[in-house]
Amino acid sequence: MRLVEIGRFGAPYALKGGLRFRGEPVVLHLERVYVEGHGFRAVEDLYRVGEVLILHLAGVSTRELAEALVGLRVYAEVEDLPPLEEGQYYYFALVGLPVYVGEEQVGEVADILDAGAQDVLVIRGIGERLRDQRERLVPLQAPYVTVEEGRILVEPIPGLFD
CATH class of the missing domain: 2.30.30.240 (PRC-barrel domain)
Structure with missing residues (x-):
């Protein structure tokens, strides 16, 4: 297993455990991410609000739970990353x-x-x-x-x- 950093969590969004995601748009193609200090979590929902990407993780259903993740690094397993077109590189x-x-x-x-x-x-x-x-x-x-x-x-x- 090889993990690569793809971003960080920003401030919570709304009351149902959403988190602003700052990082690589590759997260749009992932079913799970590795959260620093918390292990793998399934991505339950992902959407944009304007230019901001909002991420909902399994087990994070309240604003209070989301607040505990603010600032943490988010990783993906290299094998989970989508293939790139020729001439593009991670x-x-x-x-x-x-x-x-x-x-x-x-x-x-x-x-x-x-x-x-x-x-x-x-x-x-x-x-x-x-x-x-x-x-x-x-x-x-x-x-x-x-x-x-x-x-x-x-x-x-x-x-x-x-």
Whole structure:
């Protein structure tokens, strides 16, 4: 079993145990989720109120029970995730991939940040160019970043890897 984080619970919604869900829309395709410290819970209902996704879990039927889950991380089993179209990737699958500029490996993906307008790769340096192991932030944006099988190619952005 391999779990990946897909989001967090926000504030309760209404009185019947609903929770605002902040995270990956992949939750729309799941029958169950793993709740930090509470184990697997079946997803009983899922709907949108405006732009907000509301999630109801088995065993959480009151606002008080929902309040106990606010802020907790929500995970999914990798095997439960729906397949993606060619050229699409789950972000957790990118973490740990080597990053290249040209033919030179300059680091590996340490994390991916949600920066609002776009996501950002956190690249931990290795090798001659980044001996200090500092982290560099690179916008995950085409055509500057290309994901290939087993690696990520970054166009040389002036000053980024100097």
